[in-house]
Amino acid sequence: MKSKSDTFHIPVDRRRFFKSMFVASAGFTLPGYLAEALTLSPTVTQGPYYPLASNIPLDKDNDLVQLNDQLTLASGVITYVSGRVLDASGNPVRGALVELWHADHQGDYLYSASATRNPACDSAFAGFGQFLTGNRGAFLFRTIKAGLYVGRTRHFHWGVTLPGRTTRATTQTFWNETAIDTSGRTWSTQNSNDNVFSTIPDAAQRASVLLDYVAVPGTTTGEVQATWDYVSGFSPSEPTYPNGGSLIVSGSPVPSTTGASDRFRIRVPAYSGYTYEVYANPTLADLAWASIPFSVSASGSVDRHKHTATADGSLDLYLDQKAVKGFYYVSFRVPGANTGTP
Ligand SMILES: [Fe+2]
Missing domain, CATH: 2.60.120 (Jelly Rolls)
Incomplete structure (x- = not known):
């Protein structure tokens, strides 16, 4: 059976998909962009909620908002993140596997200890997505604003696997804002006292994962977007011949x-x-x-x-x-x- 994940595309909002890509591409020419990109992305804990084989959705494409072909979309603020995977010299990395997973709008992951999908997690939310970069190293995800859960500030989890490497690098990105919970109260854990963000020792690396989300131009539904480059300290092992x-x-x-x-x-x-x-x-x-x-x-x-x-x-x-x-x-x-x- 052919599923949405096999075709790896966003079946709805296609026009906005491309529009967003255009906006992201335009950003690549801004002065200072490369200087910022050359800060290596910090490596932080993968955390306990990377999905298991038994509870990962069949739909693993770059659209976390729509699971399979369900009509109901995930609850939350529609959020786009686009960017590139770069090596330490700023060269785009082709064939890098980018994975994104995070909590639903109420702070529940699809993972549960029972190794089945967490019933508390929004049933319309994919919870996990992936993107294989092309020649320009670019990736794009459509998802929702991550919910808050006890002990953490608001964050996304990322995994990046470079061609030729057999380990996944993991990092997290954060919101450059004061975290407010669904009741309108200031959340107890902010970036400043989050035990992941605040322990990234290098200030430039912390800044590199602190994202500014802005309204998607032309939309009136509150959709936001951010651009972010993952900069690896490793060089990909180019799958070139005559080497293995x-x-x-x-x-x-x-x-x-x-x-x-x-x-x-x-x-x-x-x-x-x-x-x-x-x-x-x-x-x-x-x-x-x-x-x-x-x-x-x-x-x-x-x-x-x-x-x-x-x-x-x-x-x-x-x-x-x-x-x-x-x-x-x-x-x-x-x-x-x-x-x-x-
Ligand atoms: Fe988390």
């Missing part, structure tokens, strides 16, 4: 020709003699990828964990296992280097 490397790729569902459920096809640029392996893991705890078997044809048996390309060009690999987080990690090794089967 890795790619993060999405899978496309393809109809089964054997009567079983859908398979997932991933397509990678391949070179003759290079050996390819596919990894994914439902928990993705620290991206602890597990090798998964695949077939090199749509109807063939899923019988291998590695495959050595025999020709240059596009290589299709077919998997029975859908990556719970929507993406697969493909590693490739130089000819002759692959001696072990994972």
Whole structure:
């Protein structure tokens, strides 16, 4: 079945989607922008609410406001965040996986200790989204203003995985405002005494995750937006040949020709003699990828964990296992280097 997440787009408000992208792009030319971007994003705790495989929504696209194709939208102030993933030199990073998760408008995460979706969480709120950056390193999310919960100031959680890295960097962004709860009272935990924000030691790094949200031009419904760049201290391992490397790729569902459920096809640029392996893991705890078997044809048996390309060009690999987080990690090794089967 084809879901909204497979197409990775926002089915509603398309015009505003592009308008917002335009606004974000215009901001990239502002003086001083690069100087600001070169402050490395601080690494802070992932926190306890990164969704589990058992409670993550099937809909994982960059629109957290609309879950699947439900007509009801998430409650809260519609909020756009756009920006880029950059390396320390300011170069845009292509193929970076950006993940966003945060509390609903009342402060409830979709995670619960029972490992099922938290029933207290707004049922129309996706709670988690992701975006794979393109050539310009840009990402965009539509979500809602995060709610407040005891012990924390208002914040978003972010995970960024660079191509070639097997660990996810995590950070958080904050609102440059006084946090007011839903009853109109000043919240007990503000940025100044939040145990995450206030413990980022570097003032420039703190400033880099303190976002100003402004009204989306042309809207009268209270929608707001902010731009934010994630600046990594690591350089991506470019998946270039002739070296070995890795790619993060999405899978496309393809109809089964054997009567079983859908398979997932991933397509990678391949070179003759290079050996390819596919990894994914439902928990993705620290991206602890597990090798998964695949077939090199749509109807063939899923019988291998590695495959050595025999020709240059596009290589299709077919998997029975859908990556719970929507993406697969493909590693490739130089000819002759692959001696072990994972
Ligand atoms: Fe949190």
